[in-house]
Amino acid sequence: MPTYSKLILVGQIAGGFGVKGEVRVTAYTAEPMALMSYGPLLRADGSVGLTLTSARPDKNGVVGRAKEIATKEQADALRGLKLHILRERLPEPEEDEFYLTDLVGLEARDPEGIVLGTIKSVQNFGADDMLEIAPAAGGQTWYLPFTKDAAPELHIADGWLLAVRPVEVGEREPD
Template structure:
């Protein structure tokens, strides 16, 4: 099965200097990994930047790209979000996963009842939050992504355990 989902890995911050270098804020654990990916995509899957060289910077990297020749070219790309296909990421270690892999999982309560589907993983500045679309329809709701609120994740089986704060207090101790 092919996984062609796009994963956000960086965003263009604008130009660096006057010679056509691009400042890129990275969302990867190792910023220089972007150079290994080389071709970074736009949200629609078309080529955004093709990196030729890069060096570390305080918020990511400063790079040269085939599509950028001048400071003005780089500034015109400010804010461009850059993606890679999910299948370019290395497989996660045992008991690990990528946050992107949570999207689409069924959310089940303590009794194994499907209560919704993970629509997105958001971060509004504090903790990661799962945005859950209720199984019966209606307004999405958020659940803090902690071990207490999400004690079980079965990505291979397509579900996770989602306990609302009131349910966490009712749980039997492990």
């Protein structure tokens, strides 16, 4: 089975559409119809979640038929199911571009080159992307905003990024 870090979230089942077993899928891709070209869409554990056999564009994604769904009730029962594909199914990014998932596993180093930890995940809680970092010394993970100020240098091929921790409330900037 593929590991979660190698899966890319591409959509989510929004429920049934109509009464003939069609399913509405919210797409998290730039081009919603790309969901048809990825083959089986996977659950977070790597098992097959949905295999679209036909689709048409909808306001938030696609509406279509799936091998696993025959009725509106079956489609509604899968509402909320997150759909993924293997990272390898995506084209290689252009030069100076990357997929957020490519950041997972990189070392986060401070300006002196000291390893602060490893990027465990990239989260978005509604504002900007946040890098969840597992400390090198162990303990609770912490978050670094994924901004140009906080992560000014990416060295993906070399396995690290520069992490500049924001000043904590109550702390002063060094003189």
